[in-house]
Structure formats: C-alpha cells, structure tokens
Amino acid sequence: MERRRVVITGLGAITPVGLTAVESWQAVKDGACGIAPITQFDPSDMKVKLAAEVKDFVPENYLPKPEIKRMGRFTQFAVVCAMEAMADANFTLDEAEADRCGVIVSSGIGGLSITEAEHDRGKERGWDRVSPFYIPTGICNMAAGQIAIRTGFRGMCSCPVTACTGGTNAVGDAFHYIRDGYADVMLCGGTEAAVTPLAIGGFTSMKALSQNPDPNRASIPFDKERSGFVLGEGAGVLLLEELSHAQKRGAKIYAELVGYGATCDAYHMTAPRPDGSGAAKAMEMAIRDAGTTPDQVDYINAHGTSTPLNDAGETAAVKLAFGDHARELMMSSTKSMTGHMLGAAGAVEAIFTALSLRDGYAPATIHYEVPDEACDLDVVPNEGRSADLHYALSNSLGFGGHNGSILLKKWED
Missing domain, CATH: 3.40.47.10 (Thiolase/Chalcone synthase)
Known part of the structure; x- marks a missing residue:
C-alpha cells in the first residue's frame, strides 16, 4: 500500500495562556503561566484552589446564541478552534470532496459541568424535568459531531476517549487515515472543559492534583518537589492534508507528520x-x-x-x-x-x-x-x-x- 505524505496546514487553539494558536504559542515562548485561582466556582472549602482556566472566552464573540445554547463549553472550544484552523489554512470545502474530509476530536470527560447541573436539577425538580438537551450536549463525541455539522465534512467522524492520551490518538489516527488513502483532509485534536467541583474533587481524592497554593510551584514537571498536576481546560484542532492536495491549492505548511x-x-x-x-x-x-x-x-x-x-x-x-x-x-x-x-x-x-x-x-x-x-x-x-x-x-x-x-x-x- 502506498504511504501518502501528510502535512499540517491549519492550527486552532484555545488554552489557559491564549485564545488563539498564535497567542498561545507566543505565551509559551514568553514562558507565561496560565495557572491561577479557580473562578468558575467557589473552591474555598476544597483542598485544591488553583486551575489553568481559559481566560476571557466569550462564546458570543464567535457563535450565534442559538448554537451556544446547544453546545457545552468543551464543544464551544472545539468548534471555535476548528473554525480557526480552517481559516488559518485558508481552506474551504469547495477545494475538496466532502466525503473525503473527516473529523477526529477527543474529549476525556465531555460535558461534566452539564451532568453536574442537570443532576442538581433532577434532584430538585424530578428526573423527568432534566433538560432534553442534556444528552446531546454532554456526550463526549458531540464536539466532533458539531464540527462536522458546521464544516460539512462527511467522512469519518470519531472521538477517541482515551483519557489524557486522547488528543494524541486523534491526531495520530487522522494522520494514518489520510496516509493510508481513506481521506484527503482531516480536522483533528481534542477539547476539555472540566474545571468543575466534581472533577476537582475526584482528582483530589485520588491524590492526582497538586495542593500547592502557589501558582509558581503547583505545576512543576520533573522538579523533585512536584506533587501532582494542575487541571487545565481548552482545545486544540489541526487541519491535516495529504501533501499533494495541500500543494495543489498553494497551502502554507507548518510541519509534516511522519x-x-x-x-x-x-x-x-x-x-x-x-x-x-x-x-x-x-x-x-x-x-x-x-x-x-x-x-x-x-x-x-x-x-x-x-x-x-x-x-x-x-x-x-x-x-x-x-x-x-x-x-x-x-x-x-x-x-x-x-x-x-x-x-x-x-x-x-x-x-x-x-x-x-x-x-x-x-x-x-x-x-x-x-x-x-x-x-x-x-x-x-x-x-x-x-x-x-x-x-x-x-x-x-x-x-x-x-x-x-x-x-x-x-x-x-
């Protein structure tokens, strides 16, 4: 079987250090730290009070209000990043066959905040009063599904749920899918929005999170005093293309996946x-x-x-x-x-x-x-x-x- 070459032509990111791939990379080059006190809920009675939250994300700046109501935060992140990657690659579906364009986007936990909110609602009002949007907004694969709906990509659409490896599996699987001839273009990546009381509590109970209150000493990989990770949120989406497909339309190329x-x-x-x-x-x-x-x-x-x-x-x-x-x-x-x-x-x-x-x-x-x-x-x-x-x-x-x-x-x- 011929092994086709695969390149990266578009990038989109929302991270604790930036709202775009360009901002995030510049912050990383500057050595900026995105860790700070939790703002999405009151953690005052919890052992862990820090997280790496996305700052200043206003979904209305990117998406129509009716769509926002039908997307969890993790899906909003992913869709916005996919749009950024498409724009960055200067790619439109007019330049490809929809059936040969696919989406693989991972999420480890999906809409956990939605589950927490709807569980509270069900306990208070009765389980038949849970929102009809709970399931279709909370399930992990919905980020990939919403990206496909928005882009019109009709090829393979999937969501690896492999915990902290999911984003890499998504990129790797998409790479092989193009390389082996099943698609020409893939949007791939991962998304997460799990800075919630249940997630923080669960990771704390299993002693996975750092309880250090100092943002400068909480996430310290490879340091002898490391004591756990700091929970972050955000998304990253890459547009992958078969090399000749990218070259034919004059696309800029960031790197080659090999x-x-x-x-x-x-x-x-x-x-x-x-x-x-x-x-x-x-x-x-x-x-x-x-x-x-x-x-x-x-x-x-x-x-x-x-x-x-x-x-x-x-x-x-x-x-x-x-x-x-x-x-x-x-x-x-x-x-x-x-x-x-x-x-x-x-x-x-x-x-x-x-x-x-x-x-x-x-x-x-x-x-x-x-x-x-x-x-x-x-x-x-x-x-x-x-x-x-x-x-x-x-x-x-x-x-x-x-x-x-x-x-x-x-x-x-």
Missing part, C-alpha cells in the same frame, strides 16, 4: 509501568513508522504532568527508547504553563511541537528549581532555547495505561 505509535501498559488503572516500557514502545513505534532512527530526534514535548510517577516513568521510557541519545535531546513540558488539559493536552502539544519545528525553538519547562535524580535529562529548565530542530516527538500517557506518540518533521520545500 510517525505514530500507540500502546497500552496493561498494568494499572492510573499508574504507569515503573520501567517505562509501554511508553518507550509507543515512541519506538512512532520512529519506526516514520522510517527514521532515534538519534535523529532533537526534541520531545513530554507528557510531563508534574506527578511523581509520571515524570519519573516518562524519563525512564525515554532512556529506554533512545539509549545514549536520551542525554543529547531536549525534553520539556509545556504543562508547566498550561496545566494538564486532559483530552485536549495532546492536541495542543502537537500544535506546540509543530511550531517548535517551524521556529527552531524548544520551549521551557518553567518554574523548575530542584533537580531530581529520577528525571535527569535536559528538560530545558526555565528558559526556552533556539535550536536546529528537524524531528520532534510529542508524548501522551493516560489513565488506563494508554500511551501515544506522534513524530513530526520540519517542513522544508
């Missing part, structure tokens, strides 16, 4: 394999899929959640996958700035990785202070770095043992 690997630890509900073997195999698979070698990878956008087990396990995985080259490459975590956006994380980080290649710039792991012998690779501490990047990997590791890695290559005409 490899994808997905594995499962098959080990524990929440903890990664301590030796990192499952994550290592996903990275090795992505590199083999690209037909390249580990020593050609210059930078890794790490999953890097700031939990004790994840960061040590991911470091071990990189050492296992890359051998001696692990100490030559750079590996940073942009979650130090954005917090952990769950199902949106891998998509937003894929965007950052593509822009890292375009700009020749490895973003920092900010607020890094105390080195950890278990995380002893070059984590690009505190200051981003200009570098000659040709290949870059983006990792995602999720509850349930899901591991995903995508390999991107710098675009050169």
Whole structure:
C-alpha cells in the first residue's frame, strides 16, 4: 500500500495562556503561566484552589446564541478552534470532496459541568424535568459531531476517549487515515472543559492534583518537589492534508507528520509501568513508522504532568527508547504553563511541537528549581532555547495505561 505524505496546514487553539494558536504559542515562548485561582466556582472549602482556566472566552464573540445554547463549553472550544484552523489554512470545502474530509476530536470527560447541573436539577425538580438537551450536549463525541455539522465534512467522524492520551490518538489516527488513502483532509485534536467541583474533587481524592497554593510551584514537571498536576481546560484542532492536495491549492505548511505509535501498559488503572516500557514502545513505534532512527530526534514535548510517577516513568521510557541519545535531546513540558488539559493536552502539544519545528525553538519547562535524580535529562529548565530542530516527538500517557506518540518533521520545500 502506498504511504501518502501528510502535512499540517491549519492550527486552532484555545488554552489557559491564549485564545488563539498564535497567542498561545507566543505565551509559551514568553514562558507565561496560565495557572491561577479557580473562578468558575467557589473552591474555598476544597483542598485544591488553583486551575489553568481559559481566560476571557466569550462564546458570543464567535457563535450565534442559538448554537451556544446547544453546545457545552468543551464543544464551544472545539468548534471555535476548528473554525480557526480552517481559516488559518485558508481552506474551504469547495477545494475538496466532502466525503473525503473527516473529523477526529477527543474529549476525556465531555460535558461534566452539564451532568453536574442537570443532576442538581433532577434532584430538585424530578428526573423527568432534566433538560432534553442534556444528552446531546454532554456526550463526549458531540464536539466532533458539531464540527462536522458546521464544516460539512462527511467522512469519518470519531472521538477517541482515551483519557489524557486522547488528543494524541486523534491526531495520530487522522494522520494514518489520510496516509493510508481513506481521506484527503482531516480536522483533528481534542477539547476539555472540566474545571468543575466534581472533577476537582475526584482528582483530589485520588491524590492526582497538586495542593500547592502557589501558582509558581503547583505545576512543576520533573522538579523533585512536584506533587501532582494542575487541571487545565481548552482545545486544540489541526487541519491535516495529504501533501499533494495541500500543494495543489498553494497551502502554507507548518510541519509534516511522519510517525505514530500507540500502546497500552496493561498494568494499572492510573499508574504507569515503573520501567517505562509501554511508553518507550509507543515512541519506538512512532520512529519506526516514520522510517527514521532515534538519534535523529532533537526534541520531545513530554507528557510531563508534574506527578511523581509520571515524570519519573516518562524519563525512564525515554532512556529506554533512545539509549545514549536520551542525554543529547531536549525534553520539556509545556504543562508547566498550561496545566494538564486532559483530552485536549495532546492536541495542543502537537500544535506546540509543530511550531517548535517551524521556529527552531524548544520551549521551557518553567518554574523548575530542584533537580531530581529520577528525571535527569535536559528538560530545558526555565528558559526556552533556539535550536536546529528537524524531528520532534510529542508524548501522551493516560489513565488506563494508554500511551501515544506522534513524530513530526520540519517542513522544508
């Protein structure tokens, strides 16, 4: 089977550090931190009082009011990002066959805030009084569905629900779908809006979240004093195209997608394999899929959640996958700035990785202070770095043992 080449031609993002892909990337280059006190509800009686919320998002600035009422916050994020990616790519459906254009957008939790609100309503007024829009606005796949409705894309429309790996699985699956000839264009990514009392409480109870009240010391990947992740929200959507399809219409190209690997630890509900073997195999698979070698990878956008087990396990995985080259490459975590956006994380980080290649710039792991012998690779501490990047990997590791890695290559005409 012919393996077609796949490129990224459009980007859209809403993150805790910016309302567009351009704003978000500039904030990352500036080392801005999107972590602050929670504003979406009153957390005064809770242990965790910080989150990485999207700031100043006004849906009425992007969408008609009737549509807003039929979309959860996570879907609003995704649709707005998809429109941004389409505009950024200067793409319209007139330039493609609708049946060969698809959507794969992940969400780990979907409309949790809707579930919480409708549960309260049902308890108060009776269960038959729950909103008729509850199910169609709250289910995880509705972000992908609404994007397809809005764009007219009639090809495959899907929603990987693989926890924190979902965004990466969406991009990787879309890449393979185009590469293997099933589509010419795909909108792909992830979205999440789960800064809610139930989510914060649930993650706190399982001791996954940092309880540090200092925004500068809460999300500190690879730092010895790390104590958990900071919950974030937002979305990232990429427009992928088959290379000749993009070139025929004169599209600008950010980067080329060249490899994808997905594995499962098959080990524990929440903890990664301590030796990192499952994550290592996903990275090795992505590199083999690209037909390249580990020593050609210059930078890794790490999953890097700031939990004790994840960061040590991911470091071990990189050492296992890359051998001696692990100490030559750079590996940073942009979650130090954005917090952990769950199902949106891998998509937003894929965007950052593509822009890292375009700009020749490895973003920092900010607020890094105390080195950890278990995380002893070059984590690009505190200051981003200009570098000659040709290949870059983006990792995602999720509850349930899901591991995903995508390999991107710098675009050169």
